[in-house]
Amino acid sequence: MPHNIAASIEAEAFLAAHPDLVGVDLLLPDQHGVLRGKRIPAHELLKVYEQGIYLPGSVFALDINGNTVESTGIGFDTGDCDQPCRVVPHSLAMVPWQNKPMAQCLLTMEQRPGEAYFANPRHVLDQICDQFQNQGLTPMVAVELEFYLTDVNRLESGLLQPPIAPITGLREADTQVYAVDNLDDYSALLDDIMLAAHAQKIPASTAVAEYAPGQFEINLQHIADPVLACDQAILLKRIIKSVSQKHGFGATFMAKPYADQAGSGMHIHMSLLDANGVNVFACNEQNQPNTLLSRALAGLQATMAETMALLCPKVNSYRRFQPDFFVAMAPTWGVDNRTVALRIPNGCSTATRIEHRVSGADANPYLAMSALLSGALHGINNLLILGPQTTGNGAEKVAPSLPLNWVDAYAMLSNSKFAKDAFGAEFLHVYIQVQQQEYNEFNRHVSRLEIDWYQRTL
The missing domain is CATH 3.10.20.70 (Glutamine synthetase, N-terminal domain)
Known part of the structure; x- marks a missing residue:
């Protein structure tokens, strides 16, 4: 070289x-x-x-x-x-x-x-970003990562258990979403995570106690460089896991580490800037998407099912899709609605953006970002028409229309002309073969639950 x-x-x-x-x-x-x-x-x-x-x-x-x-x-x-x-x-x-x-x-x-x-996910994203640049547009993005702190010692069954809070000495058992006292319980750990992020120039900004015992979310600031944003997300995951280990905790980005608790997602915020740095999604009428935003949303609706295997790559990923856990099961959109897949958060017009809420924390950030950006570009370039907004609880109003298991998701990716055009047939071949072998190996093992259910009854 x-x-x-x-x-x-x-x-x-x-x-x-x-x-x-x-x-x-x-x-x-x-x-x-x-x-x-x-x-x-x-x-x-x-x-x-x-x-x-x-x-x-x-x-x-x-x-x-x-x-x-x-x-x-x-x-x-x-x-x-x-x-x-x-x-x-x-x-x-x-x-x-x-x-x-x-x-x-x-x-x-x-x-x-x-x-x-061709097989490098970082280059796949880079090439999609080039397509935006060729149209005079720059994606402005931010990544939000949810994760669980766990006890380093598993239960006798081999399953994970929540950590013991350093301040109280009690094992986490309650859902305390947005509880500031929970942040105080882990302040030494969270402070060290922020210090490490600062030392590595990773713009981590907010720590939030999430929807389950030991679950937290850390957000990255918006930047006009999707590849760099994914670099930062990858390195932030390393920081969280390494610093947690030093403090005597485990940290996991599994999509669903506990069957009866909320899963962990990777939410991505995205707007588009023109050559003058102006947000082209900015709307004149409150809660009414403009033409470009409508087309981007329509493209994401049209392509979400075909890219689910990139957003949710593992068998465990699909355990996250359950009612009442703020995980959409259809490619819905809405304004300030956390039950939909594509949320338009409240805020000033110049900050109008899409929050993509489907991908799991276990997704490769480069590929999840690629799915989002390529879907939005598909809608913009093909002048797609946006469907009606979902209001209220989207889980109750819209039937599931996304593939919610590994087999269906990978079948849709394999047969998708859109995916082949967006990511390259050679790349998809490698990606699908890697995941297919993992799925085959997963299914080769007999679980304890199968023994419990079938040994004496059949």
């Missing part, structure tokens, strides 16, 4: 500012959003910035347990060949939760220097 003078300057300045640096984690998000890569000694950092490194393309063929899915065609079929990886500019930062001076930076994989690698 060619010498990169600007990158070298960034690395040299960082090394000069941190002369005691021991090592650097080079992080490459895979199909699941899991961070893969390698750890290097500090003295190799400048070389990586100048020349990049090579990692096997099969990183994007790994299942959730790190096993290569050969049916993707990018394992043995390619000789498990290496691909060039370069550092994402400005992602280099210290890692404050380590016991020694460590840093990290993001990598992105390419087919060859300067050319996107």
Whole structure:
């Protein structure tokens, strides 16, 4: 890979500012959003910035347990060949939760220097953003992440249990949505998460006690760069899990860790700016979407079912879709209504935006964002007509019309012309094969519930 003078300057300045640096984690998000890569000694950092490194393309063929899915065609079929990886500019930062001076930076994989690698979700999103730029539009986005703190010790059954609050010494048992006292109970942990985010220039702004024991939400600020927003979401998840571990807690972004509690979502806010930085979704009439916003909403309605497998990728993802948990089961839209899939939050006209409420916290942020942006663009470019607004409890008024199980969702993605055009047939082949093998392995196991139900009765 060619010498990169600007990158070298960034690395040299960082090394000069941190002369005691021991090592650097080079992080490459895979199909699941899991961070893969390698750890290097500090003295190799400048070389990586100048020349990049090579990692096997099969990183994007790994299942959730790190096993290569050969049916993707990018394992043995390619000789498990290496691909060039370069550092994402400005992602280099210290890692404050380590016991020694460590840093990290993001990598992105390419087919060859300067050319996107087809199986890289980050490049899929980047190419969709280019389509907006070609039309003089820039998505302004923000990501909200819900997660559970858990006890590091599981129940005897192997299931998770809520944590013991550090201040009260009591195990969490109640739903205390928006309770400030719950934030006080975990203030040391939440403060350290915010400090780590600040140290890594990740604009985390708000911590909220959510809808179940031990559940919290942390929001990222709006930025006019969807790829960077997803970089920040990926790194925020690492911060939350790592800092929680240091404080003696587990943290999980499973969509549904407890059967009888609310699931965890990843809500994405999106508006569009024109070349002058003006929000083109801004409405003259309150609660009445303008033409462009209406078309974007219609596009999201039209494509949501076909992209559910990107928004909700795992078997566990679909356990989240239950009545009375503020999870929409149809591609509905409404103004200031948390029971719909596409919410237009209240606020001043210039802040008019779409809140996409369907994707789970377990989704790969790059792919969930790709589904949202490509759906909105589909509606805008094809002049789609928006259906009627849903008012009141959407779960009671609209029959489920989204695929609410893994099999149906992946069947719709596999057969979708829209998805092939938006994300590329080659990318979808790899993605679906990776998830299919995970599903097959999941179904191969006999659960304790099956034994309890069927051993003596049948």
